Amino acid sequence: MTDELLLVSRAHAREVAERHAARLRDRDVADNVAVETYDHDPSELDVDADGTTYVVPMAAAPGRDTAQGIPGALPTARHCEPVGASPAVTRALEDRAREVVEAGSDASLALVAFGDTSRSGQRDATEEHAARLREESAFGEVTTAYLLQNPAAECVRYNLTGDRAVAVPFFVAPCEETERALPEKLELDRGGLAYADPLGAHEAVTDAIEAELAKARAIDSGTASVQPVATDGSGDA
Structure with a gap:
């Protein structure tokens, strides 16, 4: 068989x-x-x-x-x-962040996911990865944000306190959300906020x-x- x-x-x-x-x-x-x-x-x-x-x-x-x-x-x-x-994916998210911003006590990481106002699966997974990143990574600040619920992706740059900051999209592959929706909501064209690749x-x-x-x-x-x-x-x- x-x-x-x-x-x-x-x-x-x-x-x-x-x-x-x-x-x-x-x-x-x-x-x-x-x-x-x-x-x-x-x-x-x-x-x-x-x-x-x-x-x-x-x-x-x-x-x-x-x-x-x-x-x-x-x-x-x-x-x-x-x-x-999977908990193993936390390592991938950290690596994606470190590819564009050096980790340190003065660096902030925002984990940005799709989110859904009616169901909890996405939020639970996102918050679990964020909790592990706070414990295990060298980033001084780790926050979460969502496209469809609060805290909203539009507020990310205003909520981060680090001198250097990166937003990491919690998506398996590049898609409309990672290529257009998130960059617009994060106002990446203003500068001051690095943007990592999805898990890929x-x-x-x-x-x-x-x-x-x-x-x-x-x-x-x-x-x-x-x-x-x-x-x-x-x-x-």
Whole structure:
């Protein structure tokens, strides 16, 4: 029986997902590593997999798609948590910040996410990463902001106190939000605020995918007690 790892993402994130898939093939983590994407609704997925298929959503946080849409489209697969919820991703977020601003006590980091006023998945994941960054990174200040809820992205530059500051988009891949909406709301054209890349193909994200696969296999073998299914929330960007 074959053992497949399937990375499922929105269409705009296909290139990023393929880069992680290639790295995971090199690591020989499964008999097959594949990528499937959809434009608007996970029901567009058409996968006829043999054997055991483990699905990792290429999403920043739990949301409707990861909790309902993808499991509904692939009912026989084993469904893991979205990759962005993994603690390993905190390292990627810190690295993205350090690529454009040197960490230090006088440096501020703003973690900026999509957010959703009706569900908590995106906010919970964002705040957890921010808490770890406050504990583990050398940045003197770490704050959070959102496109669709408070604290609002428009207020980021006015709320930071460091002499140097960077905004890090908590998104799996470049998209309309990271390329247009956030730069406008952050008023990047005014200067004084650096802007990092989204998670993209950072190797820590690959590590997080592999960890989700290992967790799901452990549960299947009876050596773990927590089912790695996605919980409802928001933030599939």
